[in-house]
Amino acid sequence: MxxxxxxxxxxxxxxxxxxxxxxxxxxxxxxxxxxxxxxxxxxxxxxxxxxxxxxxxxxxxxxxxxxxxxxxxxxxxxxxxxxxxxxxxxxxxxxxxxxxxxxxxxxxxxxxxxxxxxxxxSADPRGRAEPKMAPPDLPEVTTLGPGLTERMIFPSHIDHAVIGLMDPAHGPFVHQSWWWRSKRSIHEKAKRFGPAEYGFAMLRHQPSSNSAAYKLLGGTPTTEIRFRLPGIRIEDIEVGDKRVCNLTTVTPIDRQTTEIHHMMYWNVGWAGALKPILRVFARKFLGQDRDVVVKQQRGLKYDPNLMLINDADMQAKWYYRLKKAYGGWTEGAFENPVRETTLRWRS
Ligand code: FES
Ligand SMILES: [Fe+2]
CATH class of the missing domain: 2.102.10.10 (Rieske [2Fe-2S] iron-sulphur domain)
Structure with missing residues (x-):
């Protein structure tokens, strides 16, 4: 296993x-x-x-x-x-x-x-088995190396860190700020999803108009967001020949400690000048996600039953299904439990 x-x-x-x-x-x-x-x-x-x-x-x-x-x-x-x-x-x-x-x-x-x-x-305690696959495929722009790297510790099991970071419905509540979005900007979203390597993808689309941060890039950006086990999120943004990639990785240190790295890559010359601002935003954003996980731990210590609802928590459901399928996978090609579908929610 x-x-x-x-x-x-x-x-x-x-x-x-x-x-x-x-x-x-x-x-x-x-x-x-x-x-x-x-x-x-x-x-x-x-x-x-x-x-x-x-x-x-x-x-x-x-x-x-x-x-x-x-x-x-x-x-x-x-x-x-x-x-x-x-x-x-x-x-x-x-x-x-x-x-x-x-x-x-x-x-x-x-x-x-x-x-x-x-x-x-590896699952083999002596580590003798060959890797079953290569590390994740990353967009071309990542070969330039990260322009920005942020690290944060979440005091939780990896599962809560992953589903907290992928959760589409917490944005207007956890990440309220003038430069991103507010509770008043909540509106209905419909996004197309499909299976991707050891995970799923929010298929290429134009990001929502209430995200002021995207406007900086000018033109009309398109974004694809891939999630891959064990906890890797790759956001691939294209505007003409400009590329921006956000890579977020979630790694367990132990049962109660999870390390998050957030790396930004770009081939946009002037973006380097924005680094101090980008750093402040990235830190603030990740910090908001961490703070809510810290609060959550106060409830989780009583081991309550939890709910995952449609469609806003569908990605969390997929995460658990993928994890189970991967955990039980022994031979043949990996069978991805995710099917192409449209998810709808308000955020
Ligand atoms: S403990 Fe003796 S060499 Fe390492
Ligand atoms: Fe978040």
Missing amino acids: AIDGNDFLRDIWYFAMPSAALKPGEMRDKTLLEEPLVFARTSEGKAFALRDICPHRGIPLSDGWFDGKELECCYHGWRFAPTGHCTCIPSLTEDQEMDVDAIRVRPYPVEERGGGIWVYM
Whole structure:
């Protein structure tokens, strides 16, 4: 089963950190899905990740040293290559024969795209299985690297973070502000949705006229918003040859802590000058989403029954259906439970 006891999907790629957060020769410890990992980048620039536990006596490898090639444990100096194989046990005398190479720390497949480090969290505790698929496909403009990166911690399980971020009906209440929308601007929406890779998409459309932020781009923008398991939202905006992409990734740290990264990419020269303003808006926006999740936790601790209504909560229903289908998927092509349809709601 590709779903674990914490309700985290396994055998799937998660966003771990922005590429810029790991310089050549650096290592960084990070808990993901309640597992301790150490990420490092060789002096040649290749990122890798290992389980952050020395197989000798269990001390975190991140407490040791990294010389840009190998990790060295701080306790007895055992050394480990990026593949996880042990390369040296300093206490061995010349005549003591030991197959050092057979000792291996669990490696995690790592790939970089869109200026981010992605890690494959396998269900196999030794991590020997090959990834079932590649990391998410991102729009072309993401190869330029993010112009803006924001990070936020939500004190909730990933499920509530994901459905809170994708929820179309909370906008006028949670995100009230002059530059986005107000309660008075509520009107009926009808949007076409369809299945997409390991998820679903709000098919390409012209965004609603009450979003003042889009007007900045001039012309008539069209937007496609894709959601993909385990919690990746890709908003792809086109205006003529201008492209803007918003990438939001949701990654569980543990059962009660979820990390959100929001990255913006653009090929619009002048957008760089707007960075300070964009940053303020992105922070405010994400902060509003986090604050409402913080309030929600006060109710959720009593484990109440919850409701998902049509059509405003349909995307949340799809998320749970997709997660269940993925969790039970063992062979053949993945069967996406989402069908093309129009959803209608007021927001
Ligand atoms: S605990 Fe790591 S080398 Fe002994
Ligand atoms: Fe929101």
